Amino acid sequence: MGEAKKTVLFIVEGPSDKTALEKIFKKIYRRSKNIVFKFTNGDISSDPDVDTKNVEDRIYDVIDRFIKDQKLQKSDIFQVVQIFDTDGTFIPDSTIFEGETYRFVYQDDGIHCKDIEKVKERNNKKSGIISFLLSMKDIKGLPYEMYFLSCNLDHALYNERNLDADKKQDYADAFYERFIGKEEKFIDFLKADVVNGTPDSLSGSWSYIKEDLHSIERHTNLHVYFIQHPRPDDLL
Incomplete structure (x- = not known):
C-alpha cells in the first residue's frame, strides 16, 4: 500500500473556474497530491458582509463543509490555496x-x-481584505497560500476581459478541452501568455500586481505554485 496522497484544497470564485482548472491540476499532480477545487459562489473579498474580522471564518466555512462532506479529518488537509481575481x-x-x-x-x-x-469603495474594501489575508500563513491552523488571475480568470485564461456571465461555462469547457491529454502544457501556456512580467516569487508577484495598472492588465502568479510545489518527477 502506498502512502495516502495529501489533499490540497483550492478555493475559487465560481463553478466555471473549477471547470477550467481542476482537472488540469489533478492530472499534473496525480502522483503526489489529491487536488480538489471548491468555489465560494462569488468574490468573497467583495462581499458586503465580509470584512477583515470575519473573512478567515468565511474561508474556513468552505474548508469545514468540504471536510464534513468527505468525512475527513482536519489533519487530512495538507494545504489550502485560494485564487483571486484582481478585478483592477x-x-x-x-x-x-x-x-x-x-x-x-x-x-x-x-x-x-x-x-x-x-x-473606489469596492477597490478599497477588496484591496484591504486581500492585504490582510496576505499577512496570514494559515487559516485556523491549515497552511494557506494566495494566487491571482488578472484582471480576472476570463481575462487571464481566455483574453476576454468583460465576458458575459452566460458564456463563462462555455469558455471554461473549451479551455479545459484544449489541454486534455497535454495538461503539462498548461504551465507553458501561463508562462508564455499570462505571466507577462510577473515575478517568479510569491511575495514579489503580489507586490508587482499592486503597482500601477497591473491589476487590470493580463497577468498571473499561478506559475509560482508550480515553482513552490514541484512534483516528485521535477526533483529527479
Missing part, C-alpha cells in the same frame, strides 16, 4: 472613469462605471 482592485483612483453603465467595465486605461465612488 489596486489601480489608482485617477484611472477610474465615469462610464455609460453601472456595470464595472474593465479596459486598458482603467475601470469605467457610472458610479465612480462605488468602484
Whole structure:
C-alpha cells in the first residue's frame, strides 16, 4: 500500500473556474497530491458582509463543509490555496472613469462605471481584505497560500476581459478541452501568455500586481505554485 496522497484544497470564485482548472491540476499532480477545487459562489473579498474580522471564518466555512462532506479529518488537509481575481482592485483612483453603465467595465486605461465612488469603495474594501489575508500563513491552523488571475480568470485564461456571465461555462469547457491529454502544457501556456512580467516569487508577484495598472492588465502568479510545489518527477 502506498502512502495516502495529501489533499490540497483550492478555493475559487465560481463553478466555471473549477471547470477550467481542476482537472488540469489533478492530472499534473496525480502522483503526489489529491487536488480538489471548491468555489465560494462569488468574490468573497467583495462581499458586503465580509470584512477583515470575519473573512478567515468565511474561508474556513468552505474548508469545514468540504471536510464534513468527505468525512475527513482536519489533519487530512495538507494545504489550502485560494485564487483571486484582481478585478483592477489596486489601480489608482485617477484611472477610474465615469462610464455609460453601472456595470464595472474593465479596459486598458482603467475601470469605467457610472458610479465612480462605488468602484473606489469596492477597490478599497477588496484591496484591504486581500492585504490582510496576505499577512496570514494559515487559516485556523491549515497552511494557506494566495494566487491571482488578472484582471480576472476570463481575462487571464481566455483574453476576454468583460465576458458575459452566460458564456463563462462555455469558455471554461473549451479551455479545459484544449489541454486534455497535454495538461503539462498548461504551465507553458501561463508562462508564455499570462505571466507577462510577473515575478517568479510569491511575495514579489503580489507586490508587482499592486503597482500601477497591473491589476487590470493580463497577468498571473499561478506559475509560482508550480515553482513552490514541484512534483516528485521535477526533483529527479
